[in-house]
Amino acid sequence: KRHLKANLIDAIIDCLRNKITASADYYVVESGLKNFLKLSIFLKDYVQVIEETDAPKGLKEHAEKINKILSLPALKAMIAISPKKLRFWHISRLDSAFRKHLRKELTELLRLVYELDVYETLAYTIEQKSLCLPEYLDTESLNISIEALYHPGIKGAVTNNVEIQEQNNMTFLTGSNMAGKSSFLKATGLCIFLAHIGFPVFAKSMRTTIFNGMITTINLPDNLNDGLSHYYTEVKRVKETALQLRDGGKVFVIFDELFRGTNVKDAFDASLLIINELAQIKSSVFLISTHIVELAEELKSNRNVAFKYMDTFFENNHPVFTYKLLDGISKERLGMYIVINEGIVEIIQQAAENECT
Known part of the structure; x- marks a missing residue:
């Protein structure tokens, strides 16, 4: 709570008080200083390693900022x-x-340490989970390439x-129930989102244009508070x-089962109207x-619409889901199969x- 005084007499008094009656405040100060001194040793080693290796420019600049603080005359002798x-x-x-005197400098040093912790965590996660860092394309034209x-x-x-x-900036995705459409859309949306906050993505490689925004409608609920139906x-x-x-x-826009909250006729008409208009962008x-x-x-006249489907086929009267994205339009129908198979x-x-008896 209060900072300790630097003179020897007060130092002796504070130490004796702690010996007589253990003080939580004194313990926090003592353990905090020990940990900080250990941290400073690590940081000096880190700076030396970065200086001696062919590290990325960003890491070198980061290490230089840390070294500048650690080299302050007022701090150097203490650590x-x-x-x-x-x-x-x-x-x-x-x-x-x-x-009292180095609060600003140490606050900045801790900020740099937190930043380093993020870098290390990201590097560890990338290695352990086989993720990749996206490549950002400095171009006005659309270009997204995601492998695996x-x-x-x-x-x-x-x-x-x-x-x-x-x-082919519009993808029209079809597929039977449980074929993996929603999972594919979620994976793609997550990949785009993570890439735009500078994080690694769940793919083998990725190259992308920079987007100004992202809108998704996946598992969109109704809104009872505002009195809004699902549709x-x-x-x-x-x-x-x-x-x-x-x-x-x-x-970057994702619509999962557009207008599924209304009847089939209105869903067809509304979807056709909106998709045709969006295809002009x-x-x-x-x-x-x-x-x-x-x-x-009805959409084939739009040359920029790519028709894709999640593959499903029947084998021995049972559906097989490959979860692979293929070119074309799905022809499989599993809705009735699932209802009948559940024995409803x-x-x-x-x-x-039972009611009759």
């Missing part, structure tokens, strides 16, 4: 004290100096490649997207999944029989 040889007069002198993209939340996830340019919430999100597109810039990217495969025929009809029939 030369060994943590194992820290005595009560050292504790009082260091605590007084650090908190996968979802980190799926054990043994199947990887897929993603290639998006201006000539109206979808419409509001589409409007939000339109407004952001109108304001300019590159936007070439500066942004649109990933749109749907179960309404009939839309595909038989359960309802049994319930009806």
Whole structure:
């Protein structure tokens, strides 16, 4: 709470008080100083290693900032004290100096240490999880290339490649239930988001244009507080997207099962209307999944729409999910198969029989 005084008499008094009645404050100061002295030893070694190796420019600049603080005359002599040889007069002198005269410099030093901790954690995670750092393209034209993209939340996830340019900036994604459409969209969205905050991504390699914004509609709920149905919430999100597109810039947009909150006829008409209009915008990217495969025929006149589907096939009357992204439009229908396979009809029939008896 209070800083210790640097003179010897006060140092003796504080030490004796702590000996007679153990003080939590004194313990915190003493242990904190020991840890700081250990940290300073590590930082000096770190600076030396960075100076002697062909480290990236950013790390060299980071090490130079640390070295500049450690080399301050007022600090240099103090951190030369060994943590194992820290005595009560050292504790009082260091605590007084650090908190009264060197607070600003040590606060900056700790900030640099926190930054270093982030770098080290990222490097460790990249190595352990086989992640990659994205390459950012300084170009106005759209260009996204992701090799071996996968979802980190799926054990043994199947990887897929993603290639998006201006000539195919809209992806129309189809596939049966459980084929992996939503997981693919989530993996792609997560990859784009992480890349734009400077983090490693879950892929073998990635090159991307810089986007000004990102909008997703995945598992969009209704809003009871505002009295909005699921469908109206979808419409509001589409409007939000339109407004952001109108304001300019590159936007990465993901719509998972657009307008699924309404009847099939309105969903078809609304989806066709919105997708056709969005297809006129070439500066942004649109990933749109749907179960309404009939839309595909109506959208073929848009040359920038890439038709993709998640592969599924039947083997011995059972569906096989490859989770691979292929060119084309899905022809598989699993909705009725899943309902029948769950035995729901038989359960309802049994319930009806029980009611009769």
